[in-house]
Amino acid sequence: MKVSFNELQELSRKAFSGIGFDDGDANDAADVVAWMEAHGLGGIAALKKGLDFLLTEDKTQPPELVYQDADLCVVDAHHKTVLGHASLAIEMGYAKCRARGLSVTKIRHCHNRMLIVGYLSRIARRDMSVTAFWRNSHEPLTEILVSFKSGDAEPEICMYSLPATPDDTEPNDGITLVMVNHVNLLPDLKPDAPLNDLLRQDRHAMASWHERSLVEGIDVDTDLWGRLKILATRMLVAASDDSRQGAGAGTNDND
Amino acid sequence: MFSAISASALNNLRPASEVMKLERLGSMFASRLSFVRSLMRKMITEQWQIRNTVFDLDSAGHGLAVYRITTPANCYHCVIFSRDLAPELRSDRVIAEAWDVTFALVEGEVEDSLLEQMAANVPLQEAGRQHPRVLVLSRANKSLRNFSQFAAALAAGQQPDPAWLTAVGYLYRTTAVYGNGKFGMADFARLERNSDFNRPFAVQMLAVYVLRQFSIDQLNYLAKVKSPEQAVPLHPELQRYLGVGNSTGLGMAPFLINHPQLIQQWVYGRERALASARKEPANARTHSKLRELMARALKHLQQTRTEDKDQTLRNQETIGSVAEVVNWLDRTAAHPTLYEELISWAREHCSLEAQELINTMLIELYPELLDGLEDELGCRESMELQPDMKARQLRDLITDKFGWALSYRENCPEDNYWFWYRSAEKEEPRLGIRANESGAEKEAALAIGPRISRCHAKLESFLERSPSAMVVEFLMAHPEQKECVRRIQTLGETPYGEIRANLWHRDMKPMHLLRTKLSFFGASRFDPKSDRWVRITLFQGAPLAFELNSPQRSPEQLDDWGFPLEPHLDSGEIGETSQGEAP
Numbered sequence: 142m143k144v145s146f147n148e149l150q151e152l153s154r155k156a157f158s159g160i161g162f163d164d165g166d167a168n169d170a171a172d173v174v175a176w177m178e179a180h181g182l183g184g185i186a187a188l189k190k191g192l193d194f195l196l197t198e199d200k201t202q203p204p205e206l207v208y209q210d211a212d213l214c215v216v217d218a219h220h221k222t223v224l225g226h227a228s229l230a231i232e233m234g235y236a237k238c239r240a241r242g243l244s245v246t247k248i249r250h251c252h253n254r255m256l257i258v259g260y261l262s263r264i265a266r267r268d269m270s271v272t273a274f275w276r277n278s279h280e281p282l283t284e285i286l287v288s289f290k291s292g293d294a295e296p297e298i299c300m301y302s303l304p305a306t307p308d309d310t311e312p313n314d315g316i317t318l319v320m321v322n323h324v325n326l327l328p329d330l331k332p333d334a335p336l337n338d339l340l341r342q343d344r345h346a347m348a349s350w351h352e353r354s355l356v357e358g359i360d361v362d363t364d365l366w367g368r369l370k371i372l373a374t375r376m377l378v379a380a381s382d383d384s385r386q387g388a389g390a391g392t393n394d395n396d
Numbered sequence: 397m398f399s400a401i402s403a404s405a406l407n408n409l410r411p412a413s414e415v416m417k418l419e420r421l422g423s424m425f426a427s428r429l430s431f432v433r434s435l436m437r438k439m440i441t442e443q444w445q446i447r448n449t450v451f452d453l454d455s456a457g458h459g460l461a462v463y464r465i466t467t468p469a470n471c472y473h474c475v476i477f478s479r480d481l482a483p484e485l486r487s488d489r490v491i492a493e494a495w496d497v498t499f500a501l502v503e504g505e506v507e508d509s510l511l512e513q514m515a516a517n518v519p520l521q522e523a524g525r526q527h528p529r530v531l532v533l534s535r536a537n538k539s540l541r542n543f544s545q546f547a548a549a550l551a552a553g554q555q556p557d558p559a560w561l562t563a564v565g566y567l568y569r570t571t572a573v574y575g576n577g578k579f580g581m582a583d584f585a586r587l588e589r590n591s592d593f594n595r596p597f598a599v600q601m602l603a604v605y606v607l608r609q610f611s612i613d614q615l616n617y618l619a620k621v622k623s624p625e626q627a628v629p630l631h632p633e634l635q636r637y638l639g640v641g642n643s644t645g646l647g648m649a650p651f652l653i654n655h656p657q658l659i660q661q662w663v664y665g666r667e668r669a670l671a672s673a674r675k676e677p678a679n680a681r682t683h684s685k686l687r688e689l690m691a692r693a694l695k696h697l698q699q700t701r702t703e704d705k706d707q708t709l710r711n712q713e714t715i716g717s718v719a720e721v722v723n724w725l726d727r728t729a730a731h732p733t734l735y736e737e738l739i740s741w742a743r744e745h746c747s748l749e750a751q752e753l754i755n756t757m758l759i760e761l762y763p764e765l766l767d768g769l770e771d772e773l774g775c776r777e778s779m780e781l782q783p784d785m786k787a788r789q790l791r792d793l794i795t796d797k798f799g800w801a802l803s804y805r806e807n808c809p810e811d812n813y814w815f816w817y818r819s820a821e822k823e824e825p826r827l828g829i830r831a832n833e834s835g836a837e838k839e840a841a842l843a844i845g846p847r848i849s850r851c852h853a854k855l856e857s858f859l860e861r862s863p864s865a866m867v868v869e870f871l872m873a874h875p876e877q878k879e880c881v882r883r884i885q886t887l888g889e890t891p892y893g894e895i896r897a898n899l900w901h902r903d904m905k906p907m908h909l910l911r912t913k914l915s916f917f918g919a920s921r922f923d924p925k926s927d928r929w930v931r932i933t934l935f936q937g938a939p940l941a942f943e944l945n946s947p948q949r950s951p952e953q954l955d956d957w958g959f960p961l962e963p964h965l966d967s968g969e970i971g972e973t974s975q976g977e978a979p
């Protein structure tokens with residue numbers, strides 16, 4: 142079925158609230174999913190993939206700051222989705238970069254990493270260049286590089302698989318973010334790099350996708366839409382005769 | 397679209413401590429900057445055309461009507477479905493499932509396939525799925541008494557008594573006007589680049605305006621069906637005096653609270669207009685014009701009817717105050733500082749409503765000062781964190797700009813009396829008493845004052861341990877405060893910021909919230925039906941569709957339709973049956 146951007150954002154927000162997200166996280170997560178989907182980056186598919194996980198994870202435990210100095214911080218997300226409190230780890234990197242010109246932020250043990258792109262677009266709009274890097278530790282080993290130029294709403298994304306997997310590769314479920322205040326860090330592949338399955342998405346393609354989403358609407362999976370609707374109802378109060386008085390109006394308006 | 401403006405270019409803006417109090421916001425009137433006035437002005441200036449292209453109604457007035465709207469650059473269509481509605485189903489609440497008419501405004505042409513899709517979905521309203529080219533979806537119910545009286549009078553060759561329209565100024569009242577992506581419709585982001593509708597709620601107001609034209613056309617048609625030989629069309633003066641009603645409730649409140657940057661921008665626009673007007677030296681011409689406007693408003697208010705006791709008292713108090721203002725103007729000669737003197741005098745002697753009415757009229761005196769302001773009432777809404785702000789700066793910001801919120805008392809029942817929530821019944825917004833009703837654990841976070849107060853308390857405690865910390869470190873310790881902090885930082889930079897009220901407090905009046913928003917829409921004839929439910933009228937007195945392209949009246953004359961008065965018709969034109977019964 143087709144839905145509008147606003148509809149996707151609004152229902153997602155209500156569903157995240159129903160799942161138990163705090164207001165701020167529910168708003169951010171909904172913005173991220175809708176932004177990703179409207180830019181052709183699979184926000185809905187990522188949400189669908191992670192929804193069962195989201196329903197069972199402990200929302201009360203915030204990410205833990207395990208190390209920080211003036212321009213580096215390491216945050217342990219405790220195997221949770223980036224849709225939750227990962228935004229604060231990013232904001233920590235942003236704050237350090239503002240003070241030092243460059244910062245490195247490592248978020249360890251997190252899931253749904255692609256969704257972080259949606260929040261990074263907000264950081265870029267706040268005049269910060271940001272690059273995210275992570276590896277998917279499955280065969281073949283894939284590296285993903287997402288780079289936002291300061292002030293741009295859309296990133297350059299580069300995804301490729303490596304020709305061989307190093308023997309000592311550990312499971313990799315973290316993200317490294319580099320933020321810089323005064324220059325841009327854009328992906329610039331080495332001309333002789335032996336990269337397979339190269340996938341590049343540039344910001345013009347994403348902007349076009351966004352435009353198309355506004356004109357034609359956004360395709361959503363009907364089952365997922367149904368699940369989100371059910372989750373959203375968790376924040377609704379059951380009707381009763383008393384509650385019907387709470388709207389302050391009668392039920393018949395013949396005059 | 398403009399970003400929320402953070403600095404004031406004018407030094408005589410009224411302080412937020414005065415303007416943003418809920419009681420004062422709830423005393424405001426429609427003004428030149430209100431959305432219906434602004435839209436009409438644009439339609440007049442650009443000579444928009446509104447033409448009926450399909451009028452396929454049966455003898456009961458049920459069927460399909462389509463209106464084509466042509467602007468200098470684009471065309472749109474308003475598609476209206478009129479159906480029979482059993483009286484027991486006629487409800488203005490969002491929980492209703494059927495209406496007298498349902499309608500939608502579409503971008504571009506309406507092909508057969510789109511019309512078919514709309515016929516299947518527009519009448520369903522919230523339960524339907526709308527096409528991405530649909531910009532507005534709405535529905536309306538009839539005022540049965542007006543409709544039957546008017547149709548009977550016209551069929552008898554007589555005009556209905558204007559007093560009927562003074563009592564209830566419409567034939568239809570809308571019960572919801574949806575836009576911005578609801579139910580599959582076009583997102584507002586699409587309209588941002590469309591100069592026809594990039595002002596707040598412009599497209600929704602256009603749909604309501606077209607319904608007004610339909611109500612006139614349908615009425616004339618029904619009279620003609622009833623008595624083909626004898627029927628006369630509604631007198632143009634009465635057509636102009638006919639508006640569209642709107643019935644609305646607590647749904648206005650979540651919008652006001654969830655769009656604080658937009659509301660601040662509306663208030664800031666109005667206050668800049670007022671500040672500019674106040675800087676102008678009064679002269680004999682403006683003194684005379686002000687007196688004329690106040691006298692018209694006085695008569696309009698004297699003609700305003702409501703059954704609500706509280707509103708009746710407020711109206712009487714305002715009428716008394718406005719009469720005194722007119723007297724004051726009669727006995728005070730024009731001099732350069734007249735406006736300041738009047739405002740100062742009114743502060744001591746007049747009701748809040750009368751004070752705000754004076755401000756509305758001062759804005760009316762200087763249309764040239766508003767050029768450009770009405771294009772700055774929108775803003776790109778985005779609340780961003782400033783994570784590197786020092787936590788102690790955040791505390792100081794709260795103390796400085798949000799001190800009003802710190803009077804909240806956690807353990808005081810009066811301060812925690814109400815809770816806001818959405819019902820499982822079509823998500824209707826409702827208000828519950830915390831001590832008596834269940835559901836508070838699911839309440840909507842609309843009470844910003846208590847949230848800020850709680851955030852401040854946590855911040856004080858955090859600063860004792862970490863006096864040099866940044867805001868992001870405070871949030872790592874208290875992640876649930878992220879939204880509140882983001883809001884404080886964003887709104888703290890704006891001239892007006894938040895509505896200053898504890899929306900949980902027992903004495904909080906939801907009606908003030910409703911009126912705040914409705915005044916910016918341009919509503920008149922404020923008629924509360926309970927403490928949280930109100931009927932108003934839009935476009936009463938506004939130029940008619942055919943007048944948008946008529947050279948007989950100047951744009952300035954066409955634009956001068958605020959605070960409309962009951963028209964006088966020759967007694968021979970008014971039908972005897974309705975004349976004696978008019979309320």
